[in-house]
Amino acid sequence: MATSNSSVFLLTVNGQIEGANFPEYDNLYCKYCFVYGHDWAPTTGLEEGITQITCKNSQSSQKLIWNFPLETTFKSTNPSGWPQLVVTVYGPDVFGNDVVRGYGATHVPFTPGQHTRTIPMFVPEPTWRLQKFTGWLLGRRPEYTDPKVVAQGEGREVTRVRSQGFVTVSFHIMTKDMKKMGYDTGPTGPANMPSVTSGWSTEEQQNM
């Protein structure tokens, strides 16, 4: 709706879905998509994608590596509805059914520069034990109606989830004209540069 000559600022997101840490599962792949508000519009790049299936290294590292590049540019008139990256990890269960292994979301960092985010992942829990069993048996775990649910706060109170590993994403952020429009997100001190994930998540990483 906005006219073509209206002033916008641009946000370029480069980066990659580096990998994941799912101690129990293997052969996983990842889907991602961006969720953003009304005032945002992607100009170039893919808004969603799906990675290859990756297996764990048999010997040392238990990390799953995708190194799946992200490259998208958004334009926007309003920082409200800042884009979020929603990642969903899928993988086969015992019977070979593709089931969801985790949902997670993170905001695309505000500050220009390099950022690494470790996204804690979770899956919805079945309401009943029996359902858990049958779900396991039939290979149909509870799933969100829309993965984008994890990027919003509404209606989450009715769900129960279980945490399920981590996905590491690195971002390289560039912005244009934000300052011109009065939004100063200049890089903060180097103290804030490393991942903003909470302590326990990094600990978890080390313990793997």
Place this chain on the structure above:
Amino acid sequence: MASPSDIREKLRKKRRALQETLVKNKNEDDVQALVPSTKLSGEKRQTTMKEPEGSEEDPGETLKRTIRAQRQRRKKRLLEQTLVQESRDDDVEEISTIQHDGAEEESAEKAHESVVSSRSPAGSQKGLFSRTQHTPSSQSQSQSLDDFVKRRLEERLRAARSKSESLQQPEASFEPASRLQSLRDRDTVTRFDREVDPDRSGRQDPPSALSARVKFREAARRVGKGLPTAEEAYNFFTFNFEPDPPDESETTSSKRQKQRKTAKDDRDEDEGDEAEEQEDAEADEDNQEENENQSEEAPLVQNAEEDLFALDQSPQDFLEVRKAEYIGYRNLIQRESDLLFTPSFRTVPTSIKLPENMKPRYLEDEGLYVGERPSVSLTNENILENRILKMEEGKKWFGDDGRIMALPDPIKESSTRPPLFHMEEDLDPALQTVYRKALKSKYANLYIAGAADPEGDYQLDVDVSGLIFSHHPLFSREHVLAARLAQLYDQYLTRQHNNLTGHLTDKLNGLRSALRNMLEIHGGQSLTQAMQQRFSEYSLEIRNTRQLRDSEQEKDRTLLKNIVKMWKEIKALREFQKFTNTPYKLYLRRENVDRASDEREHEDEILAEVLELEAESEEDYHKKLAEYNKQLEEWKLWRRKQKSKKKKRKKKKKGQAQEDTEEEDQEASESEGPVEEGPPKPEPPERPDFDSIEQQVREKASRIRRKPGEAILIPELSASGNITASELCPRAETARREDVARRSLFIKILYNDKEVSRTDSRSLNTDFRVHFGQIFNLKIVNCPQSIHLQVFEEIGSSCSLLARVFVPVPEPSVVTGNVPVEEFEFSSNQRVMFDHEGVGSDVPLSFEADGGNKQTLLTSGKLSCCVSWGIGDDDVPLAPPVSQQPGGIHSGLGRLDAVTYIGASGLYDMKKIGEWATQSRLDPNDPKNASIMQLLKVASSGEVTAPEYFRLEHLQEEFNFVTDEELERSRRFRLLRLRNQEVAEFRNYKCVPALEREVTDKVFQEYERRLKEGEIIDTKEHLDSHRALVAKYLQKIRESVINRFLLAKHHYVLSDLVIEEEIPSIGILGLNLFKLAEPKRPLKPQRKERKKVTAQNLSDGDIKLLVNIIRAFDIPIRRPQSNKPGQSSQSAIQGSDWFLSQVQVRPFVEVSFQRTVLQTTTADGPNPCWNEELQLPFSAPNGDYSTASLQSVKDEVFINIFDEVVHETGVNDKDRGKSIHTHVEKHWLGSVKIPFSTIYSQSRIDGTFKVNTPAVLLGYSKERSHGANGGYDIMRSLSEGTFVTLFITMEPQLVPGESIREKFDSQEDEHLLQASERFEREAAQGYPDRPCLTTVIDLNGKTVFITRFIRPLNPPQEFLDAFPNNPQEATALVARFVSLIPSLPDRVSFSGACDLWSTCDQFLTLLAGDEEEHAVLLCNYFLSMGKRAWLIIGTAIPEGPTAYVLTSEQSRYLIWNPSSGQYYGQYDTFCPLLTVGCLVNADNVWLNIQEYTSPMRLNFDITKANLWKPFFSRSFSHPGLSSVQPEELVYRRTDKAAAAELQDRIEKILKEKIMEWRPRHPTRWNRYCTTTLKQFLPKLEMSGGQDVTEGHRHELQSLLGDNRISGFPLHLPFSEIRPIIEAVYSTGVHSVQASNVEFALAVYVHPYPNNVLSVWVYLASLVRT
């Protein structure tokens, strides 16, 4: 090349090998042991061999050897064989020793130090190096020392001679001992020598040897000359006969040497080596000594020939080879013991160590702390002690306790260094080293903190613009005066600018008027204390101001006078000196004034002043008078006291009458005394002399003020005068000017007392101004402490400091660009005198002719410069923060500065400001105070009041995002807020512009219009005012409902978010298992349920509407075209054979949706089968694919059946047979329309639908099947019409919106509600596909039990009256009436939020409703008509869940479709009702619990409990619910005129539309046909659309003759104009392309009661054939 280590290794090996050989050859010859040294010196030998001296020495040496050999031969024959070899060996040895001398000392020393057996080979190598180095030096030195040594040797020679002379007699017996002795002596001496001065011996010895040889040669030469002295000759001969004991001793000693050497064993081979060499050297020395002794012999043996021969021969020729001398072991030991000192191992007695007669003192015993001594083995200690004792002052090394003094053991018991583990893997992560980039250290405290950023340095801009001297030594007198004049003028200008006088005058006037006002107001009345106070204050103020004003005026006056005076002086001076030096000229501008008014003003002023002064003096007088009176009173009192005292005294002294006179005197004296002591009698104050006051005032005025009427003088100083050229000036002046020209000035800038920059030097101008105009940008790091500029004057090459100017450090707010250039005055007290015209500095100077009134002028001037903080690229001042500024000294203005007086926080307190304002007596006229005065005035009219309220966050406003007004005003914020509120227009607004100006007003237009339209009804769009009202009302209800449900929509349940496998029951499991056995590809596949997609992430083009058109039945067939009207009647008769030959119909289906039109292929016959799928794109309004938006889509899918007619047109005669021009026409046969909302909510529509065919279809007839299939015919006869089988769905399948689960409040009994809930739940469980409804929501949003809606209600009376004796007709009419009420699904109106039921009166008012409303109304009508009627809750196509009406008529049940008015028999196959869920009437609700749901298979006998489950049973009886319906319906008669008007308008609009749809073709209207059609329409209405009259067609055909006509009437209930237009459009009549086509359009609106309108549109196209 081998590395040093390699060499070292090699050497070590060699040495080891050598050692072994040494051990082996202990008793063997010496030669082998000497190998290393020879080898080592091999190289050097070569070099030394080349030396002339080296080669020269050899003859002498060999000579000596031969002599010795001769002697030995003479002595011992035994050694003869080895003699040659030995001599040679000896020679080699000798050379090496000579060369190595220096190194030997070193190594010898080392040998001393290191007693350790394994000496590092490096040492030896070093020795080697040093040897090589020493060689040349020693040789060069040797030559320089030659003379000296020669002399010495001569002396020694002389001594030796005398010695030999003296020893001639004792001879052999004495010789050995002395020889030995001397050897030993010398040995010690050399050693000592070496230790003390290693160089001396090194330098001395080899030259001595050399010089000896030289000497020898000289001697030989001398011999050659053949002039020996008698003495020499004598000596020679005597020496010749000398016996040889020294030789003997020599051999023995060498033997001993060898022995000693071998004894030295394996201890230190190197040392041995060295020692050996040393020994050899000694031996050599001996030899030399011998040589010396024997030097006299030499010439005897040698001759000139030999000398020559010696020069020619190589050294080898003269080498004598000799066997190594053996020295016995004992001898060796003995010799060593002489040389070496071996300290004893034994403990040294304490007594020796201590000074004599001293007892050892143990500090430890005395209680003093003695550290632990480092542990040294006792033996070592003993050895050390013994050694030390042998040394000089050895005892000082011992402490009081007799032990060697020692520091405490420095070694700590345990290690203090933290253990370091070099296991990188296990390193504690906390200790991991982290690389950090080196940072530039922050500056020290002195520096500005926070300037870490290298770019963030602060910048101070110093702008030095220029310099003006107010006095300079080179000033001429005229300059001095001119400078003064300029100064005065400047002063004048500043005063003029400040206009203090004017201000004060104004103030004075203001005060006066205020006082006057006060007096007038309170005129004469008794004044309060406060008022009086104020009066006095005012008058005081006035007096002060007046005085100030007067002084200012006086100053002005004098200044003006001075200026004039100064100018006169200059003029005089110029006259006198006959030249001009300065360009100044003063003009006095005269400004004439109006004499009269001026005088009046003057007079007034004086008068006022006089009055004031009078008043003042009056007051003063009164005060004084009061004072006086008071004092007088006191005095009088005192006086009285005195008197009374006196009287007392008098009484006392009454008796003493005789002393009366005395007393008198006494009294007088007494009275006089106390008077003097007590208060003096006050003088009465003088009455003020008003005349004198006036006199004074006038005097003063004439002094300080312009005389009245006198012109105002305005001086103007200009520098436009001419300066006399230098040639015309006297010599002194010329000299001065030259001097001036020579001078130049520059300025140094010192920052923190360090020179940072300096300006260019500029020459001094004649006007003593210097312009620099330079700006210096100082990048500073330190805090600015001081900035000062030094003014230097340059004369030629010498420069001198004139003055220094201190510039204050600017405030951080002072930045470049906003600071004016300031002038700083400077002066210098330098004394300068000139012999020319220059006045000099610090020199008394007089301008008077008599030389009086001397002045001393000092060099002074003004430097204009400014210092400010620089501005960075991004307009950031490069100034340090305020806190960094040293010393924020505030001037102690105190009460004048509000901030310092009441503090910054107090600025918000009005009271405090007010207090301050009164205390500091702010001048209200001062423009500087204007804002404060304003504030005070506003805040308080009269009295200052503090705010009554308490403000918690009085700074809150600063944190507000924007002010509220701005928030309201800003279009952008408004847009954002509206979107957030989910206002329909903005709910999905994309990209709200970032800037205010980019938001156009257009955005809000629609919204605002809607808001405005709340009251205004747009009749244009609705054509009918009533409709418009209704629409508005509906809109309102809709909005309120939507708003309610928008909130409810945000309530989520798990299934909204999570897809979860349902718990499978055993049955389902079994079914699933059974499914496994199913064939993979069944022959008749079932449509599978597809996965549903939520509508969130969809966009245009994602959704497609799939329409599968399968087949159609009973399509009308073409009527044979005939010109004769009568013929058509026979068509049915002859049809059978006609049909065989002629195409019956070629139908195709066209589906149009959202103006997309797709069509199937053309089929043949009245029962075609297409089985085609059409895909139509779907786009949601505004691109909003949310559920709510999709549900409110009002678009309909039109499925039109057309007949494709091919005409052969324009057959060209010429081309006959070759080509046929055909023209394809499509004729509309009928349509089915299905609302999108139905498709959306049903997700699929599958079934056979009755095609809505027009009542009259020109040119077509519904022909019964000609086949004589009776049974089939019977089936058909049950329902007439055309049917089409369709399957419609959406791809992808969208999840239909859920209805609200929210519980609505209700007035029903809780018991009932629970029961109904239970009933519904049971129904849903037992019969999931049967809709069951017990409670519904009414328009007020309340839950109402369904039976309350059923109540017999009267239909319009006219219907009943229309067919009084035909109830059947009346029923049909009623049904038709109901069906004419427009249908509007709740889903559409309320965004699918819920299904609202309105009562019949509401329904009739709204004239829009769902199937339920229609059904309820119809049911109620039927009930009132005495029928047994029920409401059927079930599902139908295409509506889905719906409500029908069931009536029972004469043992058969009829099912009424309330929306169409059609009725079906129970067994009608084409009944759209598919399932029957429950039946409702006013009393009860029955749930269908039969096996089947289809009405055909149902038994409608509700009394059977096993078939119908009642809600109210015996256990739960009907509580007697009252109806929500009104008692009676009141109908309004419809205005016929309004209907007619509407009819015209519709016709007009439709005609316009048709023309609009045909933009490229002319649209002609056949008026004749139109009128005909118009007449026909009411008949159609009357007949209810049934029974096409044949007559009509004939009539038409007869009318239109040979026109081919195709047309049909459309019938619609009226709601809005849009559906009518859509319907017309979908028929495609307008698309006839033929050029000669004409159209006919007729509209008829039939009014029914209560504004229910039936609209007929007759549309026809005529083509002339």
